[in-house]
Amino acid sequence: MSKLIFLDVDGTLVDYHNRIPESAIKAIRQAREKGHLVYVCTGRSKAEMQPELWEIGLDGMIGGNGSYVEHHGQVLMHQLISKEDAALSKKEYKEKLKNYKYPSVSYEIADQIEKRSGTEVRVTVPGHTQRGGSPCPYDRALCTRLGAAAARAIIDEDYGYMIAMVNDKTKRVPLKDVAGKLKTVDPDCQMIKEAKTIGISFGD
Numbered sequence: 087m088s089k090l091i092f093l094d095v096d097g098t099l100v101d102y103h104n105r106i107p108e109s110a111i112k113a114i115r116q117a118r119e120k121g122h123l124v125y126v127c128t129g130r131s132k133a134e135m136q137p138e139l140w141e142i143g144l145d146g147m148i149g150g151n152g153s154y155v156e157h158h159g160q161v162l163m164h165q166l167i168s169k170e171d172a173a174l175s176k177k178e179y180k181e182k183l184k185n186y187k188y189p190s191v192s193y194e195i196a197d198q199i200e201k202r203s204g205t206e207v208r209v210t211v212p213g214h215t216q217r218g219g220s221p222c223p224y225d226r227a228l229c230t231r232l233g234a235a236a237a238r239a240i241i242d243e244d245y246g247y248m249i250a251m252v253n254d255k256t257k258r259v260p261l262k263d264v265a266g267k268l269k270t271v272d273p274d275c276q277m278i279k280e281a282k283t284i285g286i287s288f289g290d
Contacts, residue, residue, distance in 0.1 A: 089287040090205055091117060092127040092148065099126060099139070109268075111142050118143055122287065125157075132156070152191035155198075163198075206285070231256055 093099050093114075100106050114124050126139065127148040135147065146157040155163040171179060188194040196207040228251070235249045235256035247258040271278065278288070 088121040088123065088205070090199065090203065090207065091122055091124045091287065093124065095126050095128040095130055095135075095139070104136070106138055106142070114142050114144070118145070120290070148195060152195055155195065163195075 096102070099110055117124055123145040124143075125146045125148060126135070126144060128135075129149075129151045131150050132147070132154060135149070146155070146159075148155050153163075153165045155161070171182075174182065188197070192209050196209045199205075200207040232249050232251070235258075239245070239247055239249065239258055244258065246261050248261055248264060250257050250259045273288075273290075282288070
């Protein structure tokens with residue numbers, strides 16, 4: 087069964103120097119060869135999408151934080167904020183949206199895609215996925231320790247290191263030991279199998 091795959095751009099499809107890894111290009115093209123549709127879902131506007139991104143072979147985009155939707159070159163939605171809404175205060179605008187059917191524009195777009203494509207669409211907030219939910223006290227302590235260790239390295243003028251936790255202690259790890267090394271996931275590991283069982287696609 088074909089899947090709809092949505093990818094963020096900055097920090098996901100491109101790095102923070104706006105470069106597209108060859109691995110990303112290869113994965114997207116392989117997914118499309120297998121019949122899946124691949125879109126970007128980004129805060130970028132259409133004008134901010136450099137030609138190299140489209141040259142990968144994307145099927146379209148959801149841009150402008152959900153205000154612009156394009157599929158195979160056809161613009162399906164392009165919403166602009168009205169002058170009336172722009173004049174409202176944040177509090178007034180929130181009050182206006184209080185009875186809005188969807189929690190956010192992501193759910194509205196997902197509903198429209200599902201109705202038009204007949205394919206189940208799930209909304210995921212990447213930040214929640216990456217962080218595992220709201221930070222707990224352990225997360226806050228961990229971030230403080232890592233930040234303090236990084237600051238100490240700067241004070242010591244000890245550059246070219248990343249800060250890691252090893253056996254519950256902060257440690258300076260040379261960047262040359264970690265940069266450019268690919269960490270792979272075993273496709274037969276239990277977590278991958280469980281994800282596939284509930285319908286999560288990895289493009290294969």
